[in-house]
Amino acid sequence: xxxxxxxxxxxxxxxxxxxxxxxxxxxxxxxxxxxxxxxxxxxxxxxxxxxxxxxxxxxxxxxxxxxxxxxxxxxxxxxxxxxxxxxxxxxxxxxxxxxxxxxxxxxxxxxxxxxxxxxxxxxxxxxxxxxxxxxxxxxxxxxxxxxxxxxxxxxxxxxxxxxxxxxxxxxxxxxxxxxxxxxxxxxxxxxxxxxxxxxxxxxxxxxxxxxxxxxxxxxxxxxxxxxxxxxxxxxxxxxxxxxxxxxxxxxxxxxxxxxxxxxxxxxxxxxxxxxxxxxxxxxxxxxxxxxxxxxxxxxxxxxxxxxxxxxxxxxxxxxxxxxxxxxxxxxxxxxxxxxxxxxxxxxxxxxxxxxxxxxxxxxxxxxxxxxxxxxxxxxxxxxxxxxxxxx
Numbered sequence: 001x002x003x004x005x006x007x008x009x010x011x012x013x014x015x016x017x018x019x020x021x022x023x024x025x026x027x028x029x030x031x032x033x034x035x036x037x038x039x040x041x042x043x044x045x046x047x048x049x050x051x052x053x054x055x056x057x058x059x060x061x062x063x064x065x066x067x068x069x070x071x072x073x074x075x076x077x078x079x080x081x082x083x084x085x086x087x088x089x090x091x092x093x094x095x096x097x098x099x100x101x102x103x104x105x106x107x108x109x110x111x112x113x114x115x116x117x118x119x120x121x122x123x124x125x126x127x128x129x130x131x132x133x134x135x136x137x138x139x140x141x142x143x144x145x146x147x148x149x150x151x152x153x154x155x156x157x158x159x160x161x162x163x164x165x166x167x168x169x170x171x172x173x174x175x176x177x178x179x180x181x182x183x184x185x186x187x188x189x190x191x192x193x194x195x196x197x198x199x200x201x202x203x204x205x206x207x208x209x210x211x212x213x214x215x216x217x218x219x220x221x222x223x224x225x226x227x228x229x230x231x232x233x234x235x236x237x238x239x240x241x242x243x244x245x246x247x248x249x250x251x252x253x254x255x256x257x258x259x260x261x262x263x264x265x266x267x268x269x270x271x272x273x274x275x276x277x278x279x280x281x282x283x284x285x286x287x288x289x290x291x292x293x294x295x296x297x298x299x300x301x302x303x304x305x306x307x308x309x310x311x312x313x314x315x316x317x318x319x320x321x322x323x324x325x326x327x328x329x330x331x332x333x334x335x336x337x338x339x340x341x342x343x344x345x346x347x348x349x350x351x352x353x354x355x356x357x358x359x360x361x362x363x364x365x366x367x368x369x370x371x372x373x374x375x376x377x378x379x380x381x382x383x384x385x386x387x388x389x390x391x
Contacts, residue, residue: 025108026050026377029098029125031057031082031118034301037282038137039113041193041370051076053101055094055118087117087148094121095128102129108381112156113137115149115321123156132384134377137189138163139170140300144319147228153321162380164373166364167324187372188365191304196367199309200287208287212251212275217350220248220343221292222274225255228318229298233265235335239316242339243296244273247347250296251288253277294346296339303330307362312346312353314339324363 026046028039031054043050054077080097082090098121102110110126112119113136126133135156142150157163157179165171166189174184200208209216222243230236236258243250252274254262262268280288286309289295295306295313303322306313307329315332316339326332333342346353 025106027053027102027105027107027110027131029053029055029110029112029118029122030116031055031094031121032114032116033282035113035116035118037194037198038190038301039111041190041197042111042136042373045370045374048076051078051101051105051107053078053098053122054080055097055121056081057090057094057116057118082118091117091121094118095124098122098125099128102126102131106131108132109134109377111136111377115140115153115156117152120152120156123159127159132161132380133159134162134164134373134380135160136164136373137166139165139167139172139174139184140321141170141173142319142321147319147321150321161384162376164369164376166369169324185372185376187376188367188369189304190369190373191301192308192362192365192367193370195286195305195308198283198286199290200283204283205287205291208284209291212277214249214251214275214288214291216291217293217354218248219275219292220246220250220294220296221288222250222252222296223255223302224252224296224298224316225258226298226317227257229316229335230255230258230261233261233267236261236265237267237270238335239339240267240270240274242336244270245340246343248293249275251275251277251292253280253285255279293350294343296343304362304364306330307360307364310354310357310360312357314342314346328360329357 026049028043028050030036030039030052043052056079078101082094082097084090094117102125106129109132110122111134112122123133138157138160140153144150157174161183163174163179163184164187165174165184166187168186171184171186175181224230224239229239243252252271254276262271289305289311290309292311295302295311296316297313298316300322303313303315303320303325307325313330315330316335317332318334320332331342333339
């Protein structure tokens with residue numbers, strides 16, 4: 001299944017919603033597929049009044065083609081093509097490239113999402129131009145300084161004029177770092193709306209499974225891509241072996257970074273027991289996730305999505321910035337036998353676990369995050385305009 005412009009418009013809720021006069025000039029800076037997915041509900045609301053600056057941080061051609069296909073045609077889409085490289089060099093190039101866009105079309109406010117190099121670059125460029133900065137998905141903390149994203153999150157939050165915290169725990173994290181309360185708003189996470197709009201119907205989900213020869217609750221969905229897991233050949237081998245030993249078919253969309261590591265480390269044979277897939281379009285991936293018996297992943301976004309889909313997720317990481325799902329939808333384990341043991345626990349009564357999780361609310365909100373963010377953003381702009389007039 002490929003994603004088309006129609007898919008994107010459906011996933012973002014249709015045509016752009018009406019905006020009050022004078023609220024344009026919004027610049028969204030992003031560089032990865034997850035950022036685009038989570039910013040899509042805001043793109044729908046802002047419509048032609050927002051510009052999208054896509055840095056090109058996701059540089060794999062096959063993955064990029066899917067990202068680009070997700071976007072409707074727009075003359076306000078700035079494609080920078082920064083590409084890969086060492087973290088410091090990539091950050092420097094991205095800040096410079098975003099700075100040039102803002103110098104030409106500064107707008108009124110810059111919005112960034114999450115904790116990527118692109119998000120930090122957008123924040124630094126906005127600061128250099130004295131533009132107000134809105135951080136969507138603020139306040140997440142793993143308290144793991146070995147994680148590059150942790151540094152990005154902290155820096156962006158302290159630069160932001162408005163921190164849109166998905167949960168109360170995120171707000172507490174920000175207050176603990178002395179971020180002023182008036183700069184924080186608990187909004188929920190836009191992933192809820194993005195997922196609900198993109199999730200295929202039950203009938204279409206069954207069609208996705210049938211095309212792969214799969215049955216509901218009779219397979220495991222796994223994604224592994226984080227550097228801590230795939231850049232170490234020994235750790236990657238352990239994870240792949242554990243996945244290969246699971247008692248159900250394991251559907252494994254192969255991330256470009258993981259594919260590269262598999263080839264370089266000579267681990268291709270460890271993929272043989274798995275149902276290897278190319279990276280999936282968002283609706284197709286959600287169809288698989290919604291119907292899986294259990295998900296195994298190191299993705300932060302999938303931890304959120306699992307709580308909306310009401311599916312269990314085994315998180316293979318040394319730390320997580322999303323502890324809200326611990327003990328309900330997810331459990332964190334280290335690479336090794338704990339993967340199989342935790343999956344077995346979820347497989348002991350798949351139907352029973354599905355029914356129990358169905359009644360648990362997602363900690364990431366009720367699907368109104370976009371409305372809350374827009375309200376807070378408008379208040380920020382109004383306050384800034386009033387301050388300028390008074391000055």
